[in-house]
Amino acid sequence: MILAIARKEFRDAWRDGRFRWAAAVLVALLAVALLLAWQHVRRTSADRAAAAALERDNWLNQGEKNSHSAGHYGVYVFKPLSPLAVFDRGLEPFVGTTVFLEAHRQNQAAFLPARDFTTMRRFGELTAATALQMLAPLLVVLLAFGALAGERERGTLRQVLSLGVRPRDLVLGKALGLGGALATLLVPVALLGAVVLANFPGVEAGGWLRLTWLGVAYALYLTAILAVCLAVSATASTARAALATLLVCWAINAVLAPRLSADLVQHLLPLPKLVEFETAIQQAMQEGLDGHNPRNERLQQFALETLRKHGKTHLEELPFNFNGLVMLESERLAGEVFDHHFSRLWDRIERQDRWMTWTGVAAPLLGLRTASMALAGTDFTHHRHFAVAAEAHRRDYVRVLNEDLMHNSRPGDHDYVVGRALWEKLPPFQYEPPPPDHALRAAAPGLIVLLLWNVGAWAALLLVAPKLNPD
Amino acid sequence: MLPPMLEAINLTNKFNSHVAVNQLNLRIAPGEIFALLGPNGAGKTTTINCFLGFLQPESGEARVNGTNVTTDAVAARRQLAYIPEQVALYPRFSGVENLDYFSTLAGRRHTGEELLTLLQRAGLPEEAARRRVGTYSKGMRQKVGIALALATEARALLLDEPTSGLDPAASHEFSRIIRKLAGDGVAVLMATHDLFRAREDATRVGILREGTLAGEFATNDLKHVDLERLYLEHLDA
Numbered sequence: 001m002i003l004a005i006a007r008k009e010f011r012d013a014w015r016d017g018r019f020r021w022a023a024a025v026l027v028a029l030l031a032v033a034l035l036l037a038w039q040h041v042r043r044t045s046a047d048r049a050a051a052a053a054l055e056r057d058n059w060l061n062q063g064e065k066n067s068h069s070a071g072h073y074g075v076y077v078f079k080p081l082s083p084l085a086v087f088d089r090g091l092e093p094f095v096g097t098t099v100f101l102e103a104h105r106q107n108q109a110a111f112l113p114a115r116d117f118t119t120m121r122r123f124g125e126l127t128a129a130t131a132l133q134m135l136a137p138l139l140v141v142l143l144a145f146g147a148l149a150g151e152r153e154r155g156t157l158r159q160v161l162s163l164g165v166r167p168r169d170l171v172l173g174k175a176l177g178l179g180g181a182l183a184t185l186l187v188p189v190a191l192l193g194a195v196v197l198a199n200f201p202g203v204e205a206g207g208w209l210r211l212t213w214l215g216v217a218y219a220l221y222l223t224a225i226l227a228v229c230l231a232v233s234a235t236a237s238t239a240r241a242a243l244a245t246l247l248v249c250w251a252i253n254a255v256l257a258p259r260l261s262a263d264l265v266q267h268l269l270p271l272p273k274l275v276e277f278e279t280a281i282q283q284a285m286q287e288g289l290d291g292h293n294p295r296n297e298r299l300q301q302f303a304l305e306t307l308r309k310h311g312k313t314h315l316e317e318l319p320f321n322f323n324g325l326v327m328l329e330s331e332r333l334a335g336e337v338f339d340h341h342f343s344r345l346w347d348r349i350e351r352q353d354r355w356m357t358w359t360g361v362a363a364p365l366l367g368l369r370t371a372s373m374a375l376a377g378t379d380f381t382h383h384r385h386f387a388v389a390a391e392a393h394r395r396d397y398v399r400v401l402n403e404d405l406m407h408n409s410r411p412g413d414h415d416y417v418v419g420r421a422l423w424e425k426l427p428p429f430q431y432e433p434p435p436p437d438h439a440l441r442a443a444a445p446g447l448i449v450l451l452l453w454n455v456g457a458w459a460a461l462l463l464v465a466p467k468l469n470p471d
Numbered sequence: 472m473l474p475p476m477l478e479a480i481n482l483t484n485k486f487n488s489h490v491a492v493n494q495l496n497l498r499i500a501p502g503e504i505f506a507l508l509g510p511n512g513a514g515k516t517t518t519i520n521c522f523l524g525f526l527q528p529e530s531g532e533a534r535v536n537g538t539n540v541t542t543d544a545v546a547a548r549r550q551l552a553y554i555p556e557q558v559a560l561y562p563r564f565s566g567v568e569n570l571d572y573f574s575t576l577a578g579r580r581h582t583g584e585e586l587l588t589l590l591q592r593a594g595l596p597e598e599a600a601r602r603r604v605g606t607y608s609k610g611m612r613q614k615v616g617i618a619l620a621l622a623t624e625a626r627a628l629l630l631d632e633p634t635s636g637l638d639p640a641a642s643h644e645f646s647r648i649i650r651k652l653a654g655d656g657v658a659v660l661m662a663t664h665d666l667f668r669a670r671e672d673a674t675r676v677g678i679l680r681e682g683t684l685a686g687e688f689a690t691n692d693l694k695h696v697d698l699e700r701l702y703l704e705h706l707d708a
Contacts, residue, residue: 155559164548
């Protein structure tokens with residue numbers, strides 16, 4: 001029975017010219033978005049790889065200089081693009097792509113792609129993810145608004161129910177048929193996405209796992225919306241009323257809720273301004289994290305402890321260059337400050353994201369967006385993972401330079417220089433993106449929100465189904 | 472006397488304070504055609520809706536072949552075929568496809584050939600049966616409804632103003648098939664305004680007035696003029 005209803009709904013949907021046109025437009029948009037993004041990601045990845053190679057070349061050929069000067073000469077590292085950014089660029093355009101690593105400072109990623117956007121692109125960029133998040137629900141609305149209300153108006157609902165069809169079988173059959181019609185549209189697009197992904201160098205099993213979970217997330221999103229549409233169609237007095245209600249719901253979900261949620265979360269959990277953040281770091285560097293431990297006193301204390309440890313009375317008597325050791329210690333202290341402040345900032349951003357995700361219980365798009373970005377590797381947790389890796393590389397590289405200064409130079413030896421042999425000791429930055437379980441953990445709240453939406457929407461549909469009124 | 476296929480026992484239905492059907496008692500045996508006459512708002516369609524389980528009675532019972540519609544509407548509907556004034560069909564499907572879908576929902580699977588035969592028995596030519604129903608006239612739609620009754624081998628038929636708007640030839644053809652179905656043992660409850668068809672087709676006639684069965688007659692005992700007079704008398708009473 002359910003299958004017979006599903007089969008009929010499927011055929012009816014595909015015979016509907018309005019659906020065919022809307023479907024063609026959506027598929028065309030998705031295909032264009034995927035292909036353009038594929039080009040963009042390939043080009044950007046190639047550019048960044050070339051820039052990284054050039055940067056390495058610059059580093060190795062910087063000439064002879066004092067190792068501390070080399071620390072200030074610095075090095076740029078480039079964030080590799082996730083292959084799944086083809087599907088969902090997420091925060092990619094709004095967080096930096098490049099980090100300048102230098103002594104004494106933990107710099108934030110710079111060079112935001114969004115700064116290069118034209119006005120129109122700032123207004124909204126077409127990606128496969130945005131098309132599925134914003135436009136696919138419209139297609140579901142178009143497909144389902146009249147599924148029950150329209151049948152009621154035409155009188156076919158009365159005819160069908162008079163045959164002894166159970167209302168729950170009817171709504172489940174309709175859901176299956178309409179879902180099938182949607183799937184025949186989107187599965188080929190997903191396959192196209194898989195082909196695009198397969199053509200990316202370095203896509204491993206993790207990439208496929210992420211892609212599979214992305215499919216699950218979007219399926220959850222669209223099935224929840226389908227259930228809502230059918231429930232509204234079941235209860236609306238006319239197809240027109242169902243359409244109007246669903247369009248209002250769409251606008252709330254796609255337009256209103258993301259803005260309201262962002263404003264609400266920013267109000268409840270405000271982020272510090274950049275100048276406040278940097279001032280706090282400078283203050284903590286000078287006065288210690290607790291504000292009662294000035295840097296000069298700490299370093300004087302450190303010098304006394306070092307002398308006592310080595311049984312010496314003057315720094316010049318130490319078997320190494322104390323300046324190098326002081327720089328190592330300064331870096332250690334600065335590292336504590338950076339860890340404290342950046343962790344606080346990043347934790348707060350992640351908290352904001354979590355709160356935004358949980359507001360998704362009011363609008364499923366918010367849950368989906370988090371899950372989608374996390375699984376595509378373009379959310380904040382992935383950016384943080386890169387920033388932490390870049391900072392770890394910075395500390396390693398500064399440590400090697402300072403250790404060289406400590407062990408191979410003498411205090412006051414301003415002519416001390418080193419060359420390529422030392423530069424080669426510092427390996428290029430090799431970033432290993434987080435494994436899929438990191439993405440799944442980050443996506444979990446969003447997936448739970450979508451699951452809750454499904455439970456709620458399907459329960460509502462099955463609750464209203466037995467009360468399906470034929471007139 | 473055969474046990475009734477359709478039975479209303481003190482059936483009462485209200486819309487808010489308005490009593491649509493009041494203490495209605497009906498017994499329609501297999502092979503009988505019962506014509507329910509009455510003006511608009513007399514309660515004819517409400518009675519049919521009670522037999523379909525679309526309306527819950529305030530009190531009393533509607534039964535189909537002994538099954539209480541209120542307690543098991545699905546089982547009751549499985550034994551019914553329903554032909555409304557305007558048979559509703561899916562416009563993007565052909566007559567055969569509509570019939571295939573509806574009969575499958577009623578639990579009866581037929582081959583394409585069988586479906587075509589059923590439609591032809593109902594008076595729909597093959598060329599029309601293969602065409603999308605968006606272009607069908609009302610009479611053609613009624614024929615699909617009859618074919619559905621044939622396809623589901625329904626034991627009872629509920630007709631709500633089935634010949635309203637049909638031309639005389641189509642109306643005559645429709646009546647012929649209904650009489651044939653009754654001859655095969657189907658119990659028919661027909662709500663109608665058409666006194667002529669009621670007199671021609673029905674075995675018994677009931678006159679509803681404000682939800683109450685004001686009179687019930689065997690048509691064998693009536694002439695056409697008698698029925699019209701009785702109808703008007705009962706409405707004026």
